[in-house]
Amino acid sequence: MTAPDSLTDPESLRTRALDALTTARERTALLTSCVEDPELTAQHSPLMSPLVWDLAHIGNQEELWLLREVAGREAMRPEIDGLYDAFEHPRAARPSLPLLPPAEARQYAAEVRGRALDVLESAAFQGTRLTEAGFAFGMIAQHEQQHDETMLITHQLRKGPAALTAPDPAPAPLFTGPAEVLVPEGPFVMGTSTEPWALDNERPAHRRMVPAFFIDTTPVTNAAYQAFIEDGGYGDRRWWTPEGWDHIRAHDIEAPLFWRREGGQWLRRRFGATEVVPPDEPVLHVCWYEADAYARWAGRRLPTEAEWEKAARHDPAADRSTRYPWGDADPTPEHANLGQRHLRPAPAGSYPAGQSPLGVRQLIGDVWEWTSSDLEPYPGFVAFPYREYSEVFFGPEYKVLRGGSFAVDPVACRGTFRNWDYPIRRQIFSGFRTARDAGPGSS
Numbered sequence: 338m339t340a341p342d343s344l345t346d347p348e349s350l351r352t353r354a355l356d357a358l359t360t361a362r363e364r365t366a367l368l369t370s371c372v373e374d375p376e377l378t379a380q381h382s383p384l385m386s387p388l389v390w391d392l393a394h395i396g397n398q399e400e401l402w403l404l405r406e407v408a409g410r411e412a413m414r415p416e417i418d419g420l421y422d423a424f425e426h427p428r429a430a431r432p433s434l435p436l437l438p439p440a441e442a443r444q445y446a447a448e449v450r451g452r453a454l455d456v457l458e459s460a461a462f463q464g465t466r467l468t469e470a471g472f473a474f475g476m477i478a479q480h481e482q483q484h485d486e487t488m489l490i491t492h493q494l495r496k497g498p499a500a501l502t503a504p505d506p507a508p509a510p511l512f513t514g515p516a517e518v519l520v521p522e523g524p525f526v527m528g529t530s531t532e533p534w535a536l537d538n539e540r541p542a543h544r545r546m547v548p549a550f551f552i553d554t555t556p557v558t559n560a561a562y563q564a565f566i567e568d569g570g571y572g573d574r575r576w577w578t579p580e581g582w583d584h585i586r587a588h589d590i591e592a593p594l595f596w597r598r599e600g601g602q603w604l605r606r607r608f609g610a611t612e613v614v615p616p617d618e619p620v621l622h623v624c625w626y627e628a629d630a631y632a633r634w635a636g637r638r639l640p641t642e643a644e645w646e647k648a649a650r651h652d653p654a655a656d657r658s659t660r661y662p663w664g665d666a667d668p669t670p671e672h673a674n675l676g677q678r679h680l681r682p683a684p685a686g687s688y689p690a691g692q693s694p695l696g697v698r699q700l701i702g703d704v705w706e707w708t709s710s711d712l713e714p715y716p717g718f719v720a721f722p723y724r725e726y727s728e729v730f731f732g733p734e735y736k737v738l739r740g741g742s743f744a745v746d747p748v749a750c751r752g753t754f755r756n757w758d759y760p761i762r763r764q765i766f767s768g769f770r771t772a773r774d775a776g777p778g779s780s
């Protein structure tokens with residue numbers, strides 16, 4: 338992969354960092370100003386932190402990395418560090434902490450930001466790995482955007498009327514292209530060593546051999562998923578792993594999270610409103626077990642992480658891996674549904690300008706896509722800037738999700754970006770697509 342000039346030239350990187358930090362803060366402000374203070378301090382679900390915790394945690398991480406680590410400043414409020422250390426306090430315990438009240442949390446985050454922008458103005462972007470190519474600024478912008486996504490999940494879990502609004506994605510004609518795409522056998526370059534703001538788990542670039550496989554052209558839709566439900570998929574043990582079967586039995590799971598059946602049709606709750614489940618939209622809020630069971634019912638399987646990335650990044654004509662399915666250019670609204678521009682996925686088959694060279698659509702944006710893979714380090718992985726970023730999560734407990742959702746900002750979304758979660762998670766903006774072996778002779 339060749340990095341465009343905008344990723345190597347210091348002044349372009351400074352502008353990129355400023356834009357990324359500003360965009361993130363505008364979104365944080367939106368997510369925390371659309372409800373009254375009591376809603377910021379309340380815990381809307383034991384799965385989530387109070388919104389006011391995320392707000393001050395965003396500021397605290399920014400202070401830690403940009404002011405203390407990069408600029409060598411003293412701690413502004415050392416007494417609060419422990420409160421906002423995600424590893425010290427599980428989410429369920431955070432409401433009982435003596436957290437900064439909303440006005441103080443806002444003030445603290447704003448003060449940190451003011452100083453961080455001063456640091457950015459004169460940053461040299463070289464010297465250490467943290468400052469090289471503005472990595473620390475990119476990391477902090479991504480961190481804030483990731484918490485913005487978490488806060489959006491809290492909004493989805495929150496009871497009560499809608500607090501957020503956004504226009505719907507453009508309607509799309511029913512997708513009538515081929516249901517699946519053949520990705521021929523061969524090696525490709527997975528991961529990156531050149532993307533300046535890529536995180537440790539995306540590195541280094543390495544060659545992977547991938548046998549030929551077919552992958553769905555679009556994510557699995559609500560209509561397709563309903564067929565699985567209507568066919569008794571949730572009651573048929575054959576489709577489920579033993580752990581998945583036990584889990585759905587123990588928790589009475591019979592449909593995606595936020596769905597309910599009424600008068601012969603499926604309704605769903607979405608950001609405070611109830612609506613009929615739209616048939617042509619990618620299915621959302623399913624756990625890994627559900628995605629895996631659906632795939633087996635359909636006579637298919639989930640793609641491996643390497644298959645997903647090859648489908649998303651490998652350009653067969655040039656025999657190289659690109660940053661995104663459409664090439665190396667940063668995402669625009671024509672390419673993908675990203676950045677909370679909409680509060681839902683776009684219909685399956687949308688964004689033809691964002692498709693891969695082989696014609697796979699919506700790999701980036703719309704819904705996070707479960708893969709069959711556990712989160713594992715790439716060969717040559719080095720933890721950076723700290724072990725807790727990725728390394729402590731490696732192993733069979735977590736499944737990898739790829740591609741980003743409508744709730745992910747472009748700064749935290751790349752063809753190489755890896756997300757992970759427990760296979761039971763459903764409140765996240767997760768969907769999936771399926772794959773199958775192509776067999777010898779297909780390539």
Ligand SMILES: [Fe+2]
Nearest residue numbers: 394398423480
């Ligand atoms: Fe965090």
